[in-house]
Each structure stands twice: as C-alpha cells, then as structure tokens.
Amino acid sequence: MLALCSSIACAQSEVQARLIHVLQAQQTQATYDVSSQTRLSEVIQALTDVTSQDWRTARFGSRQLQFRLQRLKLETQQRLTALQHYAEQEGDEGLALTAKQLQRQLQNSRFLAAYYLGVPWHGMRLRQANNPALNDSYGSDEFYLSLYSTETSKSVELFGALNSPISRVLQPAGSNNDIKQVVAAHKPQQAANQGYVWQININGGVVKQPIAYFNQGKLAQCYSHQVHDPLRLGKPTDCSAPQQLSGGQRLYVGIDESQLPQSLQGINERMVRLLKFHVPHEQPLPEWSH
C-alpha cells in the first residue's frame, strides 16, 4: 500500500483515511491511503501519466454508491421475477421467456457504479466544483479510479429482448454500422418493443432511439448522465442522435410495456440504469464490488 498522503503533504492527524483502488488495464489493482481532502486531480497526477490516458473510458466511484447499485440490481431482478410469473399466469410464453432472459443477463453481468463515466480531466482543473474531493454524502471510505485501456471501444454490446444478445465487433470506421441493422441482425424477440432501442453511450448518456419502419427519423429522447445522482435517469429531452454506432456503446432492446399492468411497468428504465455501469468481464473490479 502506498501512503499517498505523504506525497501530497497532508497532515495525517487531521484527516480520515481513504482507500483508493486504482484499476489498471493490465488486470492490476493497487490500493492507496489518501486524505479525504484530496482532490481527484491530485490523485490522478500523483499516480498516473496523464498524457497517456483515454479519459473517456476512465471511471470514478465509491463503495457506498456500489451498494446502492447492487440494491437496484436486486430490486430489478425481483421485478423481473414478478413479470415472469405474470406472463406465465397470462399464458404469454414470449414475455415469460424474455423476462427469464433478462434475469439471466443481469446475473451474468458485472456492474460498477460510478459518479464519473469518463473523467473530465481537462475541465476539472479549472474550477473546484468540477474537481471533487474524495468524499460523498454516504460517507464512503473507499473509492476507486479505473483507468482501463481502450480495448472495449472497438465493439458494442447488446442486451435485452434479442435472440442473440452478444458483443458485436464494429465494422471499420466509415463502414455501415447502422443501429437499425445491428438490432435487426440480432432478431428482437416477440415480447420486444420493436419501435425503440436504448443506446447507452460511454459517457453515461442514454438515448431512446426510434428505429422502426414507422418512426425512424423522429426525434430521440436523451437522458444525460448526472454526476450528482448517477443512478437516476432524470428527465428526458427531445434530441437528434446519430444513427451510426460507435465503440463502447451498449444497446438495450426493451420489453413492450404498453400492455403491462402499471405495477410491472418501468422495467426498461431500471435495466438501462444498471447497464450504464456495465463492466466487461476482462476488466478488473474492486473486491467489494461483488
């Protein structure tokens, strides 16, 4: 363990200890003690070569935030179970199958909650408010900073009511990576909402894209990532979004909720709130994240 405090000259007696886990691309982890007054930029400057980072893929989160995300995951799984029971009672095999598939996707996926999805390195040094100290209102005593490589940015991952939800390697730049064609190629299931796909960007921004033959070209709904309340989706705004996919994005094809009872609606938004924090299997996680 490296006592980072000594390198940034903080008075150990005045501050609480913080553990910061730095997750590296080479499957390595390192843990450091730092002062709670320490700013994120100081940690970054002390521990990494700032010129060689891809800040879009960097993440910063806390242990307590991760606990809240795990609770959200548990609640979503319970809702999916309720949805599956409802579908079985109604004799809707397609819906039951999709609910089961979504549960399996959640079980097999790893999530790591983050305040920052992409660290705004170049802006954070200009103003204190954009350069947070290692503190959150949940009293977290452990934080992590992930500085992965950019390997994931060459592919998109697909989730939801698809017959073959897998990672898909994108065509080379300049080729056709049309979102509609990618979704169609993976065959939406019977219970899928075929009118829209949720597109989750690497920076946590979410776009509900109209992709069907009847609504293509219409405005999408955009949800921007909220650093101060990252697990919420927030209020959407009408927006124009590109139809071409780019690396690191996740696509989620939701359930058609229009015929579901009120109590079972909202599954898609919950899934998207979780998928914002999806972490590929090859990337390391802090021990407490499981």
Added chain:
Amino acid sequence: MESLMAKFYSSNVVKLVLAGLTTIPLGAHAQDIPDWLQYEPTQTDVGGAGLLQMPSARHNRAGELSVFYYDNEEYRRVGLSLQLFPWLETIIRYNDVRTRLYNPIEEFSGNQTYKDRGVDVKVRLHEETFYWPELSVGLRDFAGTGQFSGEYLVASKRWHNFDFTLGMGWGYLGRSGNIDNPFCEITDSYCQRPGGFQGQGGSFEYDEWFKGNAALFGGVEWQTPWEPLSLKVEYDGNDYSDESSGTPIIQDSHWNLGLHYRLHEYANVQLSFERGNTLMFGFNIRTNFNDIKQYKQRPPKRTGEDLDNNRQPQHAEQINTAQLMRQLRVEGGYTSKKITLSEDRKTLSVYGFQSRYRDDAEGVDRSARVLATQVPESIKTYRFIDYPYAMPVAETHVDAGLLKHAMRGTLIDANVEKAISYDDVDLSEQQNETVLGERDFDIGMPSFSVRPYVQQSFGGPENFYMYELRADAYSTWALSENIIVDGRAALRLMGNYDEFNFMVTPGEDEPPLPRVRTFVRSYVDFSDYWLENLQATYVKQLSKDWYVSAYGGYFERMFGGVGSEIMYRPYGSGWGVGMDINYAKQRSFNSHFGFRDYDTITGHVAGYWKPPMLQDSMIRVFAGRFLAKDWGVQVNFDHKFDSGVIVGAYAAKTNVSAEEYGEGSFTKGFYISMPLDLFQIRDTDARANLGWTPLTRDGGQMLIRQRTLHGVTDVRDGFYSN
C-alpha cells in the same frame, strides 16, 4: 388548364408570394432543415396536421405552433394551430368567404367580406406502435355557425417514407356520403343531421355530431428523396355542391394532389391541385413554444474559489447588511426588505422578493451563493422569505453546508439543487429573530414608466383587424408596505376602433342587456388621451393561508368603484378558493373622471386548481354576478410551456339567452402570455399578453382590476412566477 393558371397567377396573393420567393432562396438546402423535421406532420389547407383538405391522425410535438394562410378563389383561410399537449391539437381559424359580404347593410360592415370563425380540436386515442396505427378523433369548426363543421375518426400508419391515412368523416367531411353512417345502423337519430345552428352561433352544436351523411377519406404523404419536398395524394370525402360561398363549386374529382415544401426550419409552402380543377396555395410559419430560448447576459455565479478568497465575518453582527442587500439585488435579482438572525444564531433569513429572474431556482441559486461568501461560517441555514406587501407567503431553505460542498466540490454528489428546498412559511420562526438590517419603508415618489401598448381584436364585423396603438404611462406608488396605488394613463397614437358600429344612443333602441362593454366607440370618440386606471389596493395576510384585500378607484377604462376580496390558498396544494364583491359604477365617456348612471354589485366565488393529470396547467372557475347583472360561470384554462409561454382560453356562460347576448351566443376568447425575457438578453419576470376575443358583447363580462389575490400569492403555488 391554361386559363386556370392565368387566374392563379393573376391573384394578388400569388403576386405577393412570388415576390417573397425572390427574396427567400428557393433552393432550400436540406441541410438547413433539421432531419427530424422532415418526418414531422405537415399542415392541411385548413390548418392542423394532415393531408390537403382531409386531416390525418398525426399530432405534432407538444408546443408546436403554426400560423397558416391558404387561398383559393372562394375562400381565404388564416389561423393558427397549436399542439397544446402531445395528444391534443387545437386550431383557431378564420374562413374568409370571398364571395359574400359580412353584412348586406353597407353602413354596418362596408365592403368587408364574410368571415366565419372556427375552432377545431383533435384528440389522439392511440399512439402508433409497431403493428397498430395512430388513431385520432376530431371536431372541426365545432363552436361556430356550423357552415364548415364536421367530425372524423382517422387512423394513420407510416411505412418508411410513406404515411398512409384512412378515416371516416361526418358533416363537412362526409357530405359525399360514400358510405353508410355506422351510427345510423344503431339508432335512427343519427341518420339525419340537423341543420343550422343554435342561438346566434358560437355554441357547441353537439346534437349534430356524427350524424347524417358519412364518407370515407384517405390518402398518403410521401417524403420524397428530394428531402424538403413531400408529395400528398388524398381522396376527399366532401361534396362541395352546397357551399357557404353561395357559388357553385364544381368538383370534377374527389382526388386532390399537393406538394409540400419546407423552405426553411420555420417556413413551409404548399401548392395543390384540388377537385380536378382548382389550384390552391398556402404557406405556414412554425415555431415550438417548448423550444424557444434566449441567450442571457448574466453576472457570473459565485464559486468555490470566491468562498475561499472572500474573508467572511466572524460574527453575524459584522455583516454589512446594506452591501449584502445590494449584492443580492445585483447578482440574485432579489430585492431585500430585512435580514434577520435566529435565536440559535444558525439561521439567517432574508425577507424580500424575486424581482428579476423568471426562473425562481436561478434567482435562489445566485442569491444563496452571495450569502455563502458574505456571512459567517457558523450560519448553517439560509432562508429566503417571499415577503410581498410585508406578508410572508412562502420560503426557500438553503442548506449552507451542502451548498458550500457543491461550490467547492468537497462532496462529489452535492449540487446546489439538492441544497435548496421550498416550503410553506413558518411564522413562529419570526418571533425570536434578531434584525440585523432593515430597509425602512420610504413613501417616496411614485415610479413612472412609459411603454407602447397595442390593443387589438380580430374578426369584427366592422373591420377584420381592429387595433389601437398607444403610449401608456404607468405609475406605482406605495403609500405603505401593503397599500399600493397603481395608475395608468393612455395616449392613442393610431387605431381604427372608431369604426366599431355597436353604438346605440341610450334610451333609443335599448338593447336587452345593460351596455357594459359595447360603448367602445363612444369611449374612443371622446378623447385621444384618458386615464385607464387609478386604483388603490390594500392587502393583508390574516394567517399563512388566508389573504384579504380592499380596493377602490378607477378600476379600468369602463368601470370604477370599490371592492374587497378574500382568498384561502394552502401552500403547494395546487388549489385555492376565493371570493370578491364589488360595487362598480360605469365611467363616463363624456368626461375624464365622471361616471354614468349605471352601477351594479358584481362579484364571484373563485376556485383555482392545478390538475395533477395535466402538467403545467391551471383551471380557474368564477361563479357569480357579472357586470351586466347576469349570473353565471366563467371558466379559464391555462397551460404553460417549457419556454414560459402561457396559452389560455376562457368562456363565460350566464343566464343571458343566446338571442339576448347577440352574435357569438356567449363570451369566449383566447390569450397568450409571453415572458419578455424571451425577446431580450437581460432577465426580467415581466410578461406581455396577446388576446383574441372574437366579439365584444355585454353578457358574461367581468370587472378588470389590479392586484388580484391570486396574482399576489402566486408564489404559494408557483404557476406564473416560475
């Protein structure tokens, strides 16, 4: 065909438009127009989303406003279409029947052609899904003379760049009767459509709806590869053999063909060949009330760096309150009356009101940041008490610790929004407060300002557009903190209200109702300058939920008197009730300050409600006695868009019969309230109102007065002030 084209090009409208096209680049580039707009519904010839003559089931984005003009040989149509909610389209339209005079008596309406007012609504029943079409039901010209009224049920389904529509119409839309009316199969009363209209027109002719002939209509709109251009083909369900124009309209074909071209993001043109023999041309201008924004020139917000660099006083008594009040006004738009400290010295309260920022949260954010940098660290809570007329009506709490965390970034999940909460006022907290600074009331001099003012009305029999351009001098004088005198003097610069013909010499040809509003021309003829109002208002808070006012003076141009109002308005509940009673005496139109003999007691019980199922909307209901001594109810509906624009409609129905009331049957109208800060880079909470009243008559008329309690206490429910 050649003669048709010649006729088309010789019309004045075409000349005008062609002249316009020479200045607008005809080859509109697709890249000038956002992609999404290419897939938005286009307007019909009569306004509203649809094909040419026929509507579709489509709805625009909420807030979409189109002002349209269409022209052919028999009719000119002008109006506006507004998408009030995602599921509700509303249209106001004037049909100018070019072949008929407004009134056969030339002295009454001169050579003005007949104008038929129409109001349409379309409601979405089902939104389009993968397999199911969009489904809507609509009423055309449902509160008019019935000459163009019709009903329809319509479905639309898009397939890539083709948008197909199939519907069934009744009334004006179904006169060809190409299909049996399905309702007639159920009950005989639907087989025949009663003719004419009730009373003096303007009523809801619901006993006609979905009756009589029915017809199928439909068509397709194709978004061509030449992107700003779309092509429309429709089958028209109307039969034009018995038209309001009184001239034979020959229908060689039920098929109509049109081209729609987006000239620009905000302008469209449509050219069509209809009925197999007629060219139609139209254009519309669009905007969206939810999207309108304006860049703002604002002082920078205080930051964490300001917190660290400012030396804050150690004790509250060391605060320079005069300087603090000035900073709050300059940076936060907050006008402060006094600053107090709680008994435990942990809460600082600022009494005052927001006087600049329409967005209350913006003003609080800025003001709270000022306090954070100017008051001691020991103060943990800031309270902003809304204190109009020295009445605490609402308060805003700011968690100083959380605010500073957000400003400094010392808690990653802290932001200013989380530090601010809104609440009812806590009167008990005032009792043990220490006053740190207070601005003494100074009776001073009245404030003065002069502003241009346009009064206008559309569609009158005398002239389609009647207006008055004035320079109005406004004055406000506070005699005490809760006694305010408002005055307004008007100077007419130009106008044509003197053409108003409803001028009856008193005693002769006595109308059925007292003339409370129709002496317009007499007032206009009297003088080019006059005192519009001069009213003193006393306002008092009885408890935090109860308010009362008393007032007197010249309320408005036509009435003066005295009155009182009481209101119960629980904080944040979305509703309130009130009552007002007034003695009103009619002002003279022969002298500046005198009165006529007519007087009355008028007043209403009022209810206010923000329905939770209709976001950003308010319903106001007034029941009681109106100015002409008629009894009845006025209902107002207001809806606020994201830009702050409020659109409203009202209707008053009293015990006056349609015959006694006259043309229009009852009082109704529409209005738009525009925040002025949408037109300038500086912030202001002022608004400009634009009204549309089809006809001014005497029934269902309310007194106009200054400083109603609903407005005074608006911050308790934040509709107009947010």
